[in-house]
Amino acid sequence: MIRDETGNELRPKVVIIRTAGTNCDYETRYALEKVGATVDLVHINQLVKEKDLLDLYQMVVLPGGFTYGDDVAAGKVLANQLRYHLLNDLLRFVDEGKLIMGICNGFQVLVKMGLLPRVNGFADSEGIGGQAFTLTYNDSNKFEDRWVYVKAFSNKSVFIEKDTILYIPVAHAEGKFIGKSEEEFELLSQSGQIVFTYVDKEGNESGYPWNPNGSIGNVAGVCDPTGRILGIMPHPERYIEPTQHPRWTREGLKGEGDGIVIFRNAVDYMREKLWKEKRVVKK
Amino acid sequence: MESRIEVFTKREFPDVLGNEAKAEIENIGITLVDEIRIVQIYLVDSDLSKEEIRFICEELLTDTLTQKYTVNGNVSEKKRSVQEKQEGNAFYTVDVIRKRGVMDPVESTVMRGVKDLGLQVDSVKTARRFLITGALTVEQIETVADKILSNRTIEDVFINKDSSVHGDGKSLVGAVFKKNTLEITGVDDAELLSISERGQLSLTIDEMKAVQRYFAELGRDPTDVELETIAQTWSEHCLHKTLKGIIDYDGEVIDDLLAHTIMKVTSELKKPWCVSVFKDNAGIIEFDEEYNICFKVETHNHPSAIEPYGGANTGLGGVIRDTLGTGLGAKPILNTDVFCFGPLDVPNEEVPDGVLHPRRTFKGVVSGVRDYGNRMGIPTANGAIFFDKRYLYNPLVFCGNVGLIPKDKCEKGSHCGDLILLVGGRTGRDGIHGATFSSVGLTQQSEVVSGGAVQIGNPIMEKKITDALLEARDRGLYNNITDCGAGGLSSAIGEMGEELGVVVDLEKVPLKYEGLNYSEIWISEAQERMVLSVPPGNIGKIKDVFEREDVEAVIIGEFTGDKKLRLRYQGEMVADLEMLFLHKGFPRIKRKATGRSSNNEEPQIGDKTDYGEDLKKILSSWNVCSKEWVIRQYDHEVQGGSVLKPLQGINNDGPGDACVIRPVLHSNKGIAVSNGMNPKYGDIDAYHMAASAIDEALRQIISVGGNLERVALLDNFSWGNSDTPEYLGDLVEAAKGCYDTALYYEAPFISGKDSLHNEFKLGDRTVSIPHSLLISALCVMPDVTKAVSMDVKEPGNFVYIVGLTKAELGGSHYYQNYGFIGNSVPRVDTKIGKPVMDSLANAIDRGLVRSCHDCSEGGLAVAAAEMSFSGGYGLELQLSGVPVEADVVKDDVILFSESNSRFIVEVQMDNKKEFEGLLRDIPCGCIGRVMENELFTVRARNGALLISEKIYDLKEVWQATLRF
Known part of the structure; x- marks a missing residue:
């Protein structure tokens, strides 16, 4: 446990950005608090008005939901809001060594605002504004809630260690990750930015329903080149407590859910890097 | 200036919505559609330049990876010229646009998205165009448009024509304010009823007469909005006047059935x-x-x-x-x-x-x-x-x-002056007359x-x-x-102000568009x-x-304390009713009710040597079959509280009984x-x-x-x-x-x-x-950690039936297999129902039960089969262990009777004694074991094999019915 001078446990500060149609804020906050973070929920309108607010935090989370009803396209309107009002602030935030995480709708937002995956730094073939990847309609063309296995494909992200397998649920209609071209995909793969892939029970890549949406390369989550921005389609915050597992009545209650490791790694990272290395942000 | 923006999926990507529409069309027997592609249309009214409109398209309306767009161009025309070169391939466009006044949330989202880009537009209207290729006749296209692509009650359809908006909000002339009164003083019954019908008020003659008397005392005629308010308040929907009225039930007078x-x-x-x-x-x-x-x-x-x-x-x-x-x-x-629907395979x-x-x-x-x-x-x-x-x-x-x-x-109450x-x-004009509409056939x-x-x-x-x-x-x-x-504001404010009285200024209600009169504002059922x-x-x-x-959030009135409902429009009083009359002045309804007894034939179904087909037929029936197709489309886990999900078992697809959630995440207390x-x-x-x-x-x-x-x-x-x-x-x-x-x-x-x-x-x-x-x-x-799911868990465990099986096949799925209803409807046995449930609850609370499923439609056989295939293990059952009432002699009755208060329960060897001890005073019998195989077998009381099916075959028929 890392403590401050007075012996108190250090609690990294996380901001969950919410807006019309944000849904998963309650359980995301619960997960973060459980692993030792302090969490505030801040409306995007307030953040746009007071951009300095970001300085209070070490991590930004864009949770699941249907921001603005997913009208036009999932996450698109919030993506534009962030892009046109807060892009530079968020880029600086990451440059300072801090973390951004987008879950489900939050992942869609990060991709559509161009913050993910940003292959090779800013040198996306289309630059920061352009989008070389997107999340589009599931092959099944419907919203589906089902549990999936995802495997950590690389060590690039601070949120997860390579080869970790998590069993967590997806719940989305637009989660199929696709790239503009095979080359673009190849670049993403080589840079280690494919963080999570859908696998079957045995840990092997497989088809539907193991890959619930038809994502190219079974991609379930990606990070930026720094490894500090994570976007993930499944919901780790929905498997924190053992009773959330769909088969706990068969397999028994585990100590804790698979999803918690992502949040714990994030909090540990913030404690280690942002405090130990004295990169503490202003109060 | 209006810009018509068309957004469509690129050729190299499947048009998933179009494919789905095509499949639905095939389902109604029209198989000539080659392809459907969908164009999303935005009709944007603005003073923006072409470049600015294109900017909106690229930045907001199009996913440039998968989609393209045109502005004031026409995707369809291009496609038509290509199609016409291919012989015999007719090509149609069907535009579907929501009628004026019908909610379209996308419009306000687009307005907001445009604002984020630093631009402004006056209005946005959306529509959808279906580009249909295939040798269909015009009549067929009209059928397709009506039956699959649109609903004319809320949408307008344009075939081979560009959709257009029937005038936007601004172009409407504001309604000229005129206070309307209706002459009811002294008119006869026929005229009273006619007034009720013309106004879609659904008021009966007795009710109209009560209204007539009330206004006669006041010495004036009612305004239209007063009548509307009374009709809303007195509607069956709001008042439950049948159930709270007086019922003559073959001589037994019941004054307020609900209360009794x-x-x-x-x-x-x-x-x-x-x-x-x-x-x-x-x-x-x-x-x-x-x-x-x-x-x-x-x-x-x-x-x-x-x-x-x-x-x-x-x-x-x-x-x-x-x-x-x-x-x-x-x-x-x-x-x-x-939900209750007609069978989905109705021709x-x-x-x-x-x-x-x-x-x-x-x-x-x-x-x-x-x-x-x-x-x-x-x-x-x-x-x-x-x-x-x-x-x-x-x-x-x-x-x-x-x-x-x-x-x-949990407590609330308005104060005077609030x-x-x-x-x-x-x-808007949404849902006018919903309350009265729902009160008629x-x-x-x-x-x-x-x-x-x-x-x-x-x-x-x-x-x-x-x-x-x-x-x-x-x-x-x-x-x-x-x-x-x-009933809209009428019901909401009318009820809230019942004790104190209210005054409302109707012109203060924010409107979607001009042109509503004060009555429409008051009774509109606009949502949210x-x-x-x-x-x-x-x-x-x-x-x-x-x-x-x-x-x-807008102030539209206040609570007065004068016990009246007063409505003003632009300063003029348009309604002035006493709350007492509004809420208590309705005549009690008197209705006649009569008993009936059902004398359906109790069928005699001959004994068979194999009931596997009967079981499969019930498992595949509309009512029993898997509803996974529906359940997966609902997010059943958001908020993180799910403990027992609706889909359970080794492959997360068995039919759960009740759902269990933990609404407070740091607590294990649940519902x-x-x-x-x-x-x-x-x-x-x-x-x-x-x-x-x-x-x-x-x-x-x-x-x-x-x-x-x-x-x-x-x-x-x-x-x-x-x-x-x-x-x-x-x-x-x-x-x-x-x-x-x-x-x-x-x-x-x-x-x-x-x-x-x-x-x-x-x-x-x-x-x-x-x-x-x-x-x-x-x-x-x-x-909640004591919760139990319905899937069998481990081979070797014992299987029990708890509760008493009677010859109660009336209305059962087994009879339905043979086209009968029967008469022996299941009853609740008030000697054993509660002890059965209490004892079983106690056993589960003590952790003695590995799985439990209630016997409902299809009885013992269906419940046990569902537990078996959901858990992925076979069951070996014998009907000789089932406690039955003395008159039960046939095996098919034991298999398929739908007697109440019965459960199938799985118990581990170690807990057998304690479990049996706890349930010793109630009907309970061990009927078999969970097997390390994939076979579901049931033996008759004389030992003959009645059912022997592979569990995955049973599961397949159960799943196939609703697998779209």
């Missing part, structure tokens, strides 16, 4: 944990130290018959607002849904004009519930679907919502006449209201709240609106809360929620149907580890026309069944609702729905 049955259970049981019953929008019971739980289930049948998506959508939205308007506002934590020819094919109704309703529930971030985790031919014309849609409310926020704050969406013309009663919901608006409301509640900024449901009673000193603070969430309903029993006997529905709902609670100590019930009656004495007689019997059974199980009712005009006039024939009583149950569970 459903509500009486609660008052007699006097459960201390019942916090608020039958008075608020939802019933409230205690949960833990900090919170209470509220629960409400509503029907939205008629709108769903006409526009399934919008009907179900707004049905769920409405019941969520009930929760938001309970006490000072509860947080919605769970949705439930129960198209059998579906009359004016009626939608059940397949379309089914898909529309499921999407409507899905889109509202998922977008609101509320898990939908319990439900059921019933199929019967009689629902073809009049489907039923029950939507329920559970809320979590702090203990100190201001009336209207929050949420704007008011449907006809083939309903589609045309009642289009205005149908709406589309805007879940994101409701989510914004929720977020703002809960903050305002926690800060104590208002004294009272209610939702705008059927709530009314709050706010002390003047808090107005600034509360407006600020709503403004931060981008929700409009189990279930439902019981079996309209087939009602064909024989309504009393026993009601008793069985309660038993079934409670069985499901017990199965998952709940108990009878803290279970609350809700009743929802959906009946045929209750003017028919036999139907009303059945209703009386059902209510009596509810009273006796709920009292026996000590489970109080806390809320309920009825819908009593579910019939359809087909020419000169009237088709009534089967009597449909839905019982919903909610149980508070002290420790």
Whole structure:
């Protein structure tokens, strides 16, 4: 446990950005608090008005939901809001060594605002504004809630260690990750930015329903080149407590859910890097 | 200047929505469609330059990876020229655009998105164009447009023409204000009835006469809005005047059936944990130290018959607002849904004009519930679907919502001088006459006449209201709240102001577009609106809360203390009614009811050597088959509280009983929620149907580890026309069944609702729905880690049946296999029902049970088979172990009887003795073992093999029926 001078446990500060149609804020906050973070929920309108607010935090989370009803396209309107009002602030935030995480709708937002995956730094073939990847309609063309296995494909992200397998649920209609071209995909793969892939029970890549949406390369989550921005389609915050597992009545209650490791790694990272290395942000 | 923007999927990507439309068209027997591609159209009115419009297209409206766009170009024209070169390939465009006044949430989202780009547009309208290639005739295209692509009650269709907007809001001339009075003084009965009909008021002659007398005393005629208000307030929908009226039941005079049955259970049981019953929008019971739980289930049948998506959508939205308007506002934590449809394989020819094919109704309703529930971030985790031919014309849609409310926020009351704050969406001509419409039967013309009663919901608006409301509640900024449901402001403010009196300035209500007259403003059922009673000193603070969430909040009146309902429009008084007359002045309804007894033939079905086919036929039947296709489309895990999900077992696809959730994440205290309903029993006997529905709902609670100590019930009656004495007689019997059974199980009712005009006039024939009583149950569970699922767990474990099996196959699925109803309807045995449930609950609480499933439709055989294939292990069962009543001699009766209060239970070897000891005084028998194989076998009492099936074969037939 890392403590401050007075012996108190250090609690990294996380901001969950919410807006019309944000849904998963309650359980995301619960997960973060459980692993030792302090969490505030801040409306995007307030953040746009007071951009300095970001300085209070070490991590930004864009949770699941249907921001603005997913009208036009999932996450698109919030993506534009962030892009046109807060892009530079968020880029600086990451440059300072801090973390951004987008879950489900939050992942869609990060991709559509161009913050993910940003292959090779800013040198996306289309630059920061352009989008070389997107999340589009599931092959099944419907919203589906089902549990999936995802495997950590690389060590690039601070949120997860390579080869970790998590069993967590997806719940989305637009989660199929696709790239503009095979080359673009190849670049993403080589840079280690494919963080999570859908696998079957045995840990092997497989088809539907193991890959619930038809994502190219079974991609379930990606990070930026720094490894500090994570976007993930499944919901780790929905498997924190053992009773959330769909088969706990068969397999028994585990100590804790698979999803918690992502949040714990994030909090540990913030404690280690942002405090130990004295990169503490202003109060 | 209007720009027409068309966005379409690039060739190299599949057009998933187009493919789905094509599949649906094939389903109605038109197989000539080669391809459908869909174009999303935005009609944008603005002063922007071409470049700026293109900027909006690229930055907001198009996913440049998968889509392309044109501005004022025409995708279709290009495609047409290509198509015409290919011989024999006809090409059509079908444009579908929502009618004026029909909600389209996308429009405001686009406006907002444009603003983020630093630009501004005057208006946005969206439409969808289907590009259809294939050798179809024009008539076929019209059929396709009508049956699959559009719904003309809410949408306009243009075939091979560009869609256009019928004038936007601005171009309408504001209605010239004119106060209207209706002459009723001294007119005769015929004229009174004619006034009621012309105004779509649905008031009876007795009611019209009461109105006439009231205004005669006042010495004036009523204004139109006064009559409207009375009609809304006195509607069956709002007043339950049949159930609360006087019923002559073959000489037995019942003054207020509800008070003497459903509500009486609660008052007699006097459960201390019942916090608020039958008075608020939802019933409230205690949960833990900090919170209470509220629960409400509503029907939205008629709108769903006409526009399934919008009907179900707004049905769920409405019941969520009930929760938001309970006490000072509860947080919605769970949705439930129960639907009744015609069988999905009804041939198209059998579906009359004016009626939608059940397949379309089914898909529309499921999407409507899905889109509202998922977008609101509320898990939908319990439900059921019933199929019967009689629902073809009049489907039923029950939507329920559970809320979590702090203990100190359950009481409310306006104060004199409080201001009336209207929050949420704007008011338009939506849903005018919904309350009165739902109080009459449907006809083939309903589609045309009642289009205005149908709406589309805007879940994101409701989510914004929720977020703002809960903050305002926690800060104590208002004294009272209610939702705008059927009857709109008229019902909401009329009810809220009953004690004190109110005055409302109707011109202050924010409108979607100009042109509404004061009556329309007052009775509009525009969705997503709530009314709050706010002390003047808090107005600034509360407006600020709503403004931060981008929700409009406007003061439209105040609570006066004069016990009157007064409405002003532009300063002139347009209504002035005494609250007492409005709420108590209606004449009591007197109706005749008569009993009937059913004398169906009890079929003699010969003995067989193999019942595998019977079992498979039941498993694959519409009512029993897997509903996974539906359940997966609902987010049943959002908010993180799910403990027992609706899909269970080794492959997460078995049919769970009650769902269990933990609404407070740091606590293991939870709730189990279930439902019981079996309209087939009602064909024989309504009393026993009601008793069985309660038993079934409670069985499901017990199965998952709940108990009878803290279970609350809700009743929802959906009946045929209750003017028919036999139907009303059945209703009386059902209510009596509810009273006796709920009292026996000590489970109080806390809320309920009825819908009593579910019939359809087909020419000169009237088709009534089967009597449909839905019982919903909610149980508070002290420790969810003791919950049990229905899938068998380990080979070697023992299998028991708990409860007594009787020769009760009346209304069963087994009889249905042979085309019979029979007469031996299952009854609730009040000698053993409660001991059975209590003992089993005790055994589960002590951790002695590995799995448990209740016996319902299909009886022992179906319940055991479901447990077996869900768990992935075989079962070896012998009927010799089943405790039966003396007159049960046939094996098929033991297999398929649907006797109540029975469970199949799996117990480990180590717990066998203790389990048997606990249940020694009740009927319980060991009937076999869980096997390390994939075979489901059942032996007769004489040892002969009756069923031997591979579990995956059984599962396959169970899943195949509803696998779309």
